[in-house]
Amino acid sequence: MGNGTDGRGASASVARYERIADQVRNEIRNGELKVGDFLASEASLAKSFEVSPGTVREALRLLVSDGTLSGRRGARKTVLRIPRPASTQEEFRSFAQWATAHGRQPGGRVVEQQWQIAGEETGSAIKVDPRSRVLRVLRVRSLDGERVMVERTSYPERLGILVESMPPDLESVTRELADVHDIVFAGADHVFSATVCGQQDAALLGVARGRPLLRHLRVSRSAAGEPLEVSEDRYLANILSVAVSNGRNVNAIGWLSAGESGWL
Amino acid sequence: MGNGTDGRGASASVARYERIADQVRNEIRNGELKVGDFLASEASLAKSFEVSPGTVREALRLLVSDGTLSGRRGARKTVLRIPRPASTQEEFRSFAQWATAHGRQPGGRVVEQQWQIAGEETGSAIKVDPRSRVLRVLRVRSLDGERVMVERTSYPERLGILVESMPPDLESVTRELADVHDIVFAGADHVFSATVCGQQDAALLGVARGRPLLRHLRVSRSAAGEPLEVSEDRYLANILSVAVSNGRNVNAIGWLSAGESGWL
DNA sequence: AAGTGGTCTAGACCACGTT
DNA sequence: ACGTGGTCTAGACCACTTT
Numbered sequence: 001m002g003n004g005t006d007g008r009g010a011s012a013s014v015a016r017y018e019r020i021a022d023q024v025r026n027e028i029r030n031g032e033l034k035v036g037d038f039l040a041s042e043a044s045l046a047k048s049f050e051v052s053p054g055t056v057r058e059a060l061r062l063l064v065s066d067g068t069l070s071g072r073r074g075a076r077k078t079v080l081r082i083p084r085p086a087s088t089q090e091e092f093r094s095f096a097q098w099a100t101a102h103g104r105q106p107g108g109r110v111v112e113q114q115w116q117i118a119g120e121e122t123g124s125a126i127k128v129d130p131r132s133r134v135l136r137v138l139r140v141r142s143l144d145g146e147r148v149m150v151e152r153t154s155y156p157e158r159l160g161i162l163v164e165s166m167p168p169d170l171e172s173v174t175r176e177l178a179d180v181h182d183i184v185f186a187g188a189d190h191v192f193s194a195t196v197c198g199q200q201d202a203a204l205l206g207v208a209r210g211r212p213l214l215r216h217l218r219v220s221r222s223a224a225g226e227p228l229e230v231s232e233d234r235y236l237a238n239i240l241s242v243a244v245s246n247g248r249n250v251n252a253i254g255w256l257s258a259g260e261s262g263w264l
Numbered sequence: 265m266g267n268g269t270d271g272r273g274a275s276a277s278v279a280r281y282e283r284i285a286d287q288v289r290n291e292i293r294n295g296e297l298k299v300g301d302f303l304a305s306e307a308s309l310a311k312s313f314e315v316s317p318g319t320v321r322e323a324l325r326l327l328v329s330d331g332t333l334s335g336r337r338g339a340r341k342t343v344l345r346i347p348r349p350a351s352t353q354e355e356f357r358s359f360a361q362w363a364t365a366h367g368r369q370p371g372g373r374v375v376e377q378q379w380q381i382a383g384e385e386t387g388s389a390i391k392v393d394p395r396s397r398v399l400r401v402l403r404v405r406s407l408d409g410e411r412v413m414v415e416r417t418s419y420p421e422r423l424g425i426l427v428e429s430m431p432p433d434l435e436s437v438t439r440e441l442a443d444v445h446d447i448v449f450a451g452a453d454h455v456f457s458a459t460v461c462g463q464q465d466a467a468l469l470g471v472a473r474g475r476p477l478l479r480h481l482r483v484s485r486s487a488a489g490e491p492l493e494v495s496e497d498r499y500l501a502n503i504l505s506v507a508v509s510n511g512r513n514v515n516a517i518g519w520l521s522a523g524e525s526g527w528l
Numbered sequence: 529a530a531g532t533g534g535t536c537t538a539g540a541c542c543a544c545g546t547t
Numbered sequence: 548a549c550g551t552g553g554t555c556t557a558g559a560c561c562a563c564t565t566t
Binding site: 069 | 331334335336339342344345451453454455456457458459460474476477478479480485487488489499501502505506507508
């Protein structure tokens with residue numbers, strides 16, 4: 001019709017409805033659409049974008065579910081808030097990628113790294129034989145040069161072999177796995193809790209014992225559902241928090257550093 | 265075609281694709297489909313359910329996005345895990361509803377309740393005039409009779425009037441607002457952090473000072489996007505945690521009590 | 529009563545994984 | 548080469564909000 005390749009199907013690499021969603025996001029960021037404004041009806045959007053109604057709906061579904069637009073049956077859609085710069089859908093992949101996207105300098109180094117027998121708990125978390133070996137890595141990560149978190153990650157053997165050969169001060173293991181080895185983190189399960197800073201963590205983070213830490217358990221998966229890593233992360237609670245948003249369907253999730261209040 | 269009312273549109277109260285999704289969920293729970301099994305193709309499912317392909321896709325989209333099924337282009341879908349009993353999509357509405365759904369006895373009482381001027385921070389969180397009044401409520405909540413969290417909630421005037429007249433030991437304010445006043449919590453933004461137990465919290469929870477607390481900031485919204493409350497909740501970290509799951513689209517989110525490991 | 533969004537139909541093409 | 552899922556078309560009906 002008026003497209004890259006020619007009519008139907010996915011034309012380029014990005015789906016039509018995702019490009020439409022981005023276009024609407026940009027209109028909101030540019031101020032063409034303000035918070036509280038009504039959105040044009042789906043029918044008229046379909047005409048102006050020259051797509052069928054279903055495609056527009058697909059696009060708007062993304063914006064409704066991440067809380068950018070309201071969505072009630074029969075009611076005109078309204079702009080609820082300005083979407084965050086980096087499409088938050090994609091954020092909860094990697095701390096380093098989040099930091100970079102927000103103009104912060106992520107850093108980190110491996111403190112300890114060794115092969116261990118998985119054991120019951122780790123084995124069931126990443127679905128490997130409890131007797132198989134996993135690579136256990138202890139990392140300290142920093143933001144703009146300041147240490148903010150301790151990370152204790154276990155990789156199944158297949159990934160451990162790849163991670164083992166990476167430089168110890170690599171900025172983003174996740175990015176390296178994606179770019180070089182085509183192993184992409186597609187989702188994760190998380191549990192949030194809290195703990196107080198013990199002796200080892202205090203030394204690693206360079207703070208006094210007794211400080212509150214946000215405890216973040218995480219099992220990351222590929223798109224095929226294969227567990228890629230299990231990690232226990234501990235954040236200095238007054239410096240780094242984790243933000244989650246849940247709507248009808250989608251939840252965005254990302255990090256917040258001290259003083260940031262863009263989320264709530 | 266062979267439906268409640270007659271062909272098209274939503275027939276009963278629940279959409280066809282949601283019922284199909286539930287049916288597939290049940291097949292997994294019953295063991296008809298085991299973890300790792302391939303799902304029948306969308307085309308054949310469409311035939312057996314007597315719906316059009318798009319409707320099946322809508323159903324499977326739900327299961328893919330909450331991590332129950334895998335979803336890669338061109339690849340047969342597989343069962344990734346057994347979905348949790350209560351559709352986790354719906355859980356992160358209310359602590360009391362989560363507890364009830366899990367067979368636990370939620371409890372709680374209002375410790376303090378008063379009208380205050382909103383102020384800058386609260387005002388911007390729930391989008392009301394900073395000079396307007398809000399009802400600020402301090403609650404202690406329990407699980408099976410054991411105190412587990414402290415809740416400091418601010419309601420805008422419209423809701424505060426309703427909440428004020430509720431009994432102080434009401435099990436679920438959220439349910440009361442939904443059932444009686446038709447005010448439904450549809451989504452929320454959350455920030456997780458940590459803190460240590462101070463004097464007031466220690467007294468309220470009946471524990472010693474210095475214990476780690478999971479700090480949970482929350483702004484809840486209606487489906488129209490209207491902010492309904494802002495709350496700062498503090499959980500005894502060793503007893504109650506919060507679980508989040510994020511996939512391609514959806515994130516489920518709910519609570520976990522001590523010893524539970526169903527999530528990871 | 530009119531308009532809008534939510535749901536559904538019955539097809540089609542294409543990218544991708546698998547054979 | 549084939550099957551599958553992801554995307555898209557061009558319609559329709561119904562529930563709900565708004566006027």
